[in-house]
Amino acid sequence: xxxxxxxxxxxxxxxxxxxxxxxxxxxxxxxxxxxxxxxxxxxxxxxxxxxxxxxxxxxxxxxxxxxxxxxxxxxxxxxxxxxxxxxxxxxxxxxxxxxxxxxxxxxxxxxxxxxxxxxxxxxxxxxxxxxxxxxxxxxxxxxxxxxxxxxxxxxxxxxxxxxxxxxxxxxxxxxxxxxxxxxxxxxxxxxxxxxxxxxxxxxxxxxxxxxxxxxxxxxxxxxxxxxxxxxxxxxxxxxxxxxxxxxxxxxxxxxxxxxxxxxxxxxxxxxxxxxxxxxxxxxxxxxxxxxxxxxxxxxxxxxxxxxxxxxxxxxxxxxxxxxxxxxx
Amino acid sequence: xxxxxxxxxxxxxxxxxxxxxxxxxxxxxxxxxxxxxxxxxxxxxxxxxxxxxxxxxxxxxxxxxxxxxxxxxxxxxxxx
Numbered sequence: 001x002x003x004x005x006x007x008x009x010x011x012x013x014x015x016x017x018x019x020x021x022x023x024x025x026x027x028x029x030x031x032x033x034x035x036x037x038x039x040x041x042x043x044x045x046x047x048x049x050x051x052x053x054x055x056x057x058x059x060x061x062x063x064x065x066x067x068x069x070x071x072x073x074x075x076x077x078x079x080x081x082x083x084x085x086x087x088x089x090x091x092x093x094x095x096x097x098x099x100x101x102x103x104x105x106x107x108x109x110x111x112x113x114x115x116x117x118x119x120x121x122x123x124x125x126x127x128x129x130x131x132x133x134x135x136x137x138x139x140x141x142x143x144x145x146x147x148x149x150x151x152x153x154x155x156x157x158x159x160x161x162x163x164x165x166x167x168x169x170x171x172x173x174x175x176x177x178x179x180x181x182x183x184x185x186x187x188x189x190x191x192x193x194x195x196x197x198x199x200x201x202x203x204x205x206x207x208x209x210x211x212x213x214x215x216x217x218x219x220x221x222x223x224x225x226x227x228x229x230x231x232x233x234x235x236x237x238x239x240x241x242x243x244x245x246x247x248x249x250x251x252x253x254x255x256x257x258x259x260x261x262x263x264x265x266x267x268x269x270x271x272x273x274x275x276x277x278x279x280x281x282x283x284x285x286x287x288x289x290x291x292x293x294x295x296x297x298x299x300x301x302x303x304x305x306x307x308x309x310x311x312x313x314x315x316x317x318x319x320x321x322x323x324x325x326x327x328x
Numbered sequence: 329x330x331x332x333x334x335x336x337x338x339x340x341x342x343x344x345x346x347x348x349x350x351x352x353x354x355x356x357x358x359x360x361x362x363x364x365x366x367x368x369x370x371x372x373x374x375x376x377x378x379x380x381x382x383x384x385x386x387x388x389x390x391x392x393x394x395x396x397x398x399x400x401x402x403x404x405x406x407x408x
Contacts, residue, residue, distance in 0.1 A: 290332065
């Protein structure tokens with residue numbers, strides 16, 4: 001693939017995501033597809049399937065990449081994320097059982113298993129390759145559901161999903177490129193461009209929400225890149241804020257539960273500011289920790305979540321360099 | 329210290345301990361289970377021991393986050 005084609009696909013995904021986000025913000029009014037922005041004083045209703053915009057932008061660019069010779073990696077980078085996004089769309093229109101959702105999210109890993117697009121010899125920093133031929137496929141399937149829930153768990157404020165995952169995608173693009181995974185690098189750049197187009201309408205005050213369709217797509221792209229480019233541990237480190245957030249919520253709530261059914265809230269909104277809960281028993285989340293010291297505006301909290309993403313991506317880069325030193 | 333700096337420290341601790349856990353799994357658990365003759369049983373034992381280590385890691389970090397949350401909100405005058 002030439003540099004011109006790379007730039008063209010990136011621009012295509014940005015423009016299509018931008019225009020589709022605008023179309024969704026202006027035209028979607030069906031009550032089934034609207035969500036309430038609970039952090040605003042007037043609690044406006046906002047279309048909650050904005051993720052469809054960057055899902056279509058990403059898919060169009062990656063399908064063109066596959067026709068231009070994307071290979072097996074290019075194919076799984078289309079199929080797995082689309083399966084995950086379809087599950088997300090289903091959840092956006094119909095409340096899923098909190099135990100059924102993780103099981104459904106095992107499905108995006110199936111194409112990788114069928115096409116054998118993985119290597120069961122992950123690289124561990126300081127130690128090098130390890131051989132886990134039997135466990136690896138199980139861990140791989142589980143990775144989709146863990147990452148999807150982790151990425152979804154930070155989609156709580158205007159702009160927080162896009163801002164906190166952009167640094168991760170940029171890091172993965174760079175590392176994949178160095179490792180020779182051009183389709184993987186393209187997938188990360190194309191998705192980043194799509195997210196920037198979407199962010200114009202998702203930034204405070206949001207006119208569209210991403211919804212589960214969007215968070216599932218991002219998670220599936222990240223997981224597929226990690227597996228096919230063999231950078232599993234680097235990805236795990238880059239996603240530390242999201243993964244810690246997810247585990248903290250699960251431990252706080254004593255298991256997998258739908259957030260909508262719980263009365264306990266980690267934060268509340270007072271005069272347009274986000275204030276952390278003062279009850280010990282309420283869930284521990286990144287947003288609660290960020291606002292523990294003083295109340296903050298929604299945009300400020302999202303910016304701090306982005307900074308955590310940048311920092312964990314730097315740690316992931318250090319982890320990658322340690323891996324390279326060991327393998328050299 | 330600001331809540332952001334404390335969270336950055338928490339992520340650094342999580343990163344260092346994650347590398348430590350992965351090292352422990354590779355050095356201790358993988359060779360230890362090689363004495364099991366059945367490869368499936370050995371794999372299950374590896375998975376089980378690794379999950380126990382990860383669970384300990386998660387609970388430890390959760391307790392640390394809870395402690396941080398209490399300390400920070402006491403600073404702003406929160407009631408516990």
